[in-house]
Amino acid sequence: MENPIENQHNILDLFENILRRLKEKGIDIRDVSRKDISGVDEFYIRGAEISGELAKEVFLNHSRVLDVGCGLGGSARMLAGDYDCDVTGIDICAEYIKTAQKLSKLVGISDRVKFIHADALKLPFEDKTFDIVWTQHVQMNIENKEKFYSEIKRVLNDEGTLIYYEILKKIWVVLFIRYHGLMTPPSAFYKQFQI
Ligand SMILES: C[S@@+](CC[C@H](N)C(=O)[O-])C[C@H]1O[C@@H](n2cnc3c(N)ncnc32)[C@H](O)[C@@H]1O
Numbered sequence: 001m002e003n004p005i006e007n008q009h010n011i012l013d014l015f016e017n018i019l020r021r022l023k024e025k026g027i028d029i030r031d032v033s034r035k036d037i038s039g040v041d042e043f044y045i046r047g048a049e050i051s052g053e054l055a056k057e058v059f060l061n062h063s064r065v066l067d068v069g070c071g072l073g074g075s076a077r078m079l080a081g082d083y084d085c086d087v088t089g090i091d092i093c094a095e096y097i098k099t100a101q102k103l104s105k106l107v108g109i110s111d112r113v114k115f116i117h118a119d120a121l122k123l124p125f126e127d128k129t130f131d132i133v134w135t136q137h138v139q140m141n142i143e144n145k146e147k148f149y150s151e152i153k154r155v156l157n158d159e160g161t162l163i164y165y166e167i168l169k170k171i172w173v174v175l176f177i178r179y180h181g182l183m184t185p186p187s188a189f190y191k192q193f194q195i
Contacts (some may be wrong), residue, residue: 064136067136089116092118097115132161133155
């Protein structure tokens with residue numbers, strides 16, 4: 001692993017550990033729901049509740065969505081499961097991607113969402129591939145913000161939307177920031193909530 005962030009996030013046999021915990025909780029692993037795994041697949045403040053709020057801010061139906069830094073894919077599965085959209089998640093941590101794929105199969109949604117091991121700073125997609133780029137609690141790991149945003153801009157189509165949920169300062173969480181089309185400074189668009 002060349003990337004220190006991947007090193008930091010890498011936990012081996014993650015899927016097997018999750019399966020073991022599900023069994024310990026008495027869950028039949030032939031019938032696992034998204035809710036059963038929600039305790040492990042949402043690595044962000046306020047979990048599923050905030051994802052539901054974010055999802056209402058964008059027009060998801062019939063959209064091609066990219067989840068940048070998708071982790072174990074909780075949000076990607078929520079989007080693919082609750083909306084009629086095509087979702088791809090990427091993450092720099094190979095173990096997360098492997099686990100995201102297995103979890104999606106486990107909850108029966110693997111035909112609607114795919115996961116690719118990739119760096120946000122070098123997205124493996126053609127220009128203008130996506131209608132929506134979605135990213136939650138990833139930017140604190142990324143120093144080169146210019147490259148991060150330029151890659152997102154490249155893979156979004158001209159009418160595309162970037163929606164993100166991030167911790168930007170010690171006491172502030174930005175609930176959502178939307179860009180339509182050209183990247184412009186976000187200050188005009190964002191809502192801040194003190195936590
Ligand atoms: C706090 S977790 C959030 C995961 C997921 N977005 C969620 O909300 O559940 C941060 C994620 O960003 C990923 N990450 C960090 N740097 C990255 C990069 N350069 N490219 C892709 N993923 C990255 C990490 O591997 C980790 O999965």
